[in-house]
Amino acid sequence: MSPRPLLAPTFARTRLGSGPGLLLAHGAGSSLAGTYGPVLEALAARYTVVGIDYPGSGDTPRSATALSVDDLADQLVAAADAEGVDRFAVSGYSLGGPVAIRTATRHPERVTALVLTASFPHRDNRLALASSVWSKIAASGDRELLAEFQLMMALGTQALESMPADQLQQTLGYVAATAAEGSSEQTDLVGQVDVRDDLVGLKVPTLVVSTTDDRLTSTALHRRLAETIPDAQLAEIATGHLPMLERTEEWLQLVTDFLDKHHA
Structure with a gap:
């Protein structure tokens, strides 16, 4: 697949740390800092962390049109381009999971690993x-x-x-x-996104972190990701939808152990 042309970055972005590239995709109704705040410093101690704020989050203005997972994925990569990060793992939390998956589908030559936390391939009831x-x-x-x-x-x-x-x-x-x-726009996207067709074609090491006391994204949806993505690894954390807040060190250990093994 030939590389896609570079896209001008238009979303607010954050760069921290040094080392291998790690892109962060946040959850709906939150922001980069709101989702990853408890772990940003620890991640930046090991990786070059680049993340964006979706429209209506952080310093990114609200969008006048409906959001799309393709646009969010391409803007995440545009942020990496602007920061000079060529290859990267992608960590996606909740709605950020489909964004990470679509990033790997649209830019397969650049993604080295995926971490999908409390996430989903499509909505259930x-x-x-x-x-x-x-x-x-x-x-x-x-x-x-x-x-x-x-x-x-x-x-x-x-x-x-x-x-x-x-x-x-x-x-x-x-x-x-x-x-x-x-x-409102971000949670509308949660109810519409469907990346099931992307899953079987993923060729990168993938860790699915299942939050077993989650009232938003069910363990059935977490398992569907792990069972459909080739050779994906499933890990469980006994928390609600916010493992980075509720079990910070446990989440960090799982993710850094995985990335140290698969993302040099």
């Missing part, structure tokens, strides 16, 4: 319903209600129930204040 409700709440502008929905759906049972009442209220306030302006 639960994810379709959750993304629809999430999008409607975000579009309403009710940030308090949006924060309540996000915490209820994203945190695992142990993490949520161990919070004292005052900490829960503080966390709700933080989530409400930092909600992505483009949450």
Whole structure:
């Protein structure tokens, strides 16, 4: 396959660290820092980390048109081009998983490995319903209600129930204040994306991290990724949808061990 022409980067991007290239694709309703904040410093100590903020996240303006996974994937690679990173592994979290998969499909000569965390190849009924409700709440502008929905759906049972009442209220306030302006468009994409046709053609080492107490993306969807991508490795973490927050060190160990083996 001949290389695709270079695309002008238009999304806000972050570069940190040094070493082998690692691109980061964040989840819906979040941002690069919002998704990967607890692990960014540790990843940057080992890799040249490059990530983007989707439209309506971070410093990237909202889009006037519907988002597409192809555009997000190409903009992720455009950010790597702008930072001089030629070959790279790609870590995709939640919606970032399909973005990472499409990156490997559209730029196979450049991707060395994939890490897919709490992710999915397509929506199931639960994810379709959750993304629809999430999008409607975000579009309403009710940030308090949006924060309540996000915490209820994203945190695992142990993490949520161990919070004292005052900490829960503080966390709700933080989530409400930092909600992505483009949450509605991003969660609309969650309900539409389908990368099933990409999976069997992937030729790179792949780690699927399954979050076993996840109310958004089911373990059945995680397993579908692992079972369909050739030779993919499946690892389980007993958390909700936020393993980088709930089990930071466990997630880091899984990912860095995998990348050290497959991504030199």
